[in-house]
Amino acid sequence: MRIVTWNINSLRLRLPLLERLCGEIQPDIVCLQETKVTDDLFPLEAVRALGFAHVCFRGMKSYNGVAILSRLPIRVLPDMPDWCSRGDCRHIAVACGTDDNPIILHDFYVPAGGDIPDPVENPKFAHKLAFVDEARAWFAARDLRRTVVVGDLNIAPLEQDVWSHRQLLKIVSHTPEETSRLLAWQQSGFVDAMRHFVPPEEKLYTWWSYRNRNWSISNRGRRLDHVWVTPDLVPDLRAMSVLRSARDWDKPSDHVPVMIDLAAGE
Known part of the structure; x- marks a missing residue:
């Protein structure tokens, strides 16, 4: 079972990139975030033409969407x-x-949180912290088996998940208020599948800002996209790949796809 998670940043705009992704790596399941399309306008026929007979979605105009x-x-x-x-x-x-x-698969798009890392001054940041707290509590209250969580969680929790731990400690996505909460959610019953393959001491990014035209050279990235599995699925992990090359595709998302291979679907 090959699962891909990707913040596509507008599905209708980037349908050609989805087609390219599917042609290159042949995923069994694609989990998208930030689709930015209401359910009535979801491009269902175009998606089915890529070989996906089974599709579910929840969307809204211009924002969010999975x-x-x-x-x-x-x-x-x-x-x-x-x-x-x-x-x-x-x-x-x-x-x-x-x-x-079955394998239970959760696809999440966690709020970005705005620019000011203060829940009093910034309601968006307060919403983000509350969202992660709720998710942690919900999963912690359950007996989890054969479960996978993927998505744009909008937090880079480890020091090597950002280009500079010291410089980003007060930047939303890497503040201690966020990283401690995300790790608590992960520890409610999951293993970080990406770090199963790439040691925590090594840099690992999935997002590079649009503001940086020379993104690949400067490499000021963050790992905002994640794949977690319950411990019973760890022996079934076969491969993981961050498709960095997608950041250079025509009109790309600022996130790149992350691929995981599981033997559990065999």
Whole structure:
């Protein structure tokens, strides 16, 4: 089972990039974030033409939005939380595989949090912290098995997940208020699948700002996109790749796809 997570930053705008991605690596499941399209305008036929017979999505105009595209049968899980009671289309979850032993897959788009790392001065930052707190508590209250969490979690938790730990400590996405919360969520029952393959001592990024035209040379990146698995799935991890080359595609997203291969779907 090959799973890809990608903040595509507008699905309709970047459909040709999705087609290129699928042609190059042939994923079984693609989890998208920031699709920026209402459900009635979702390009369902175009997505199905790429080989994804099973598609679920939650979207809104111009902002947010998540989608899961699958070549394998999936069913949407009901009764998921409305995080922070916002109804803002930041999460979707499915069961994939047989009903008696499915893989549970969660696709998240965590709020970015604005620019000011102060929950009193900045309501967007307060929302981000509350969202992660709610997610941690929800997962911690469950007996998790065969579960995968992917998405743009908008936090780079480790020192080597950013180009400069010292310079970004007061920058939203790497502040201690965020990193401690994200790690607490992860420790509620998950293993960092990306760091299973790349040691924490090594740099690892998935996002490079549009503001930096020479992004590859300066390499001032952050790891904002994540893949977590429950411990029972760790023996099934086969490969992981950050598709850095996608950052140089025509009209790219500022995030690049992350691919994980699991033997659990075999």
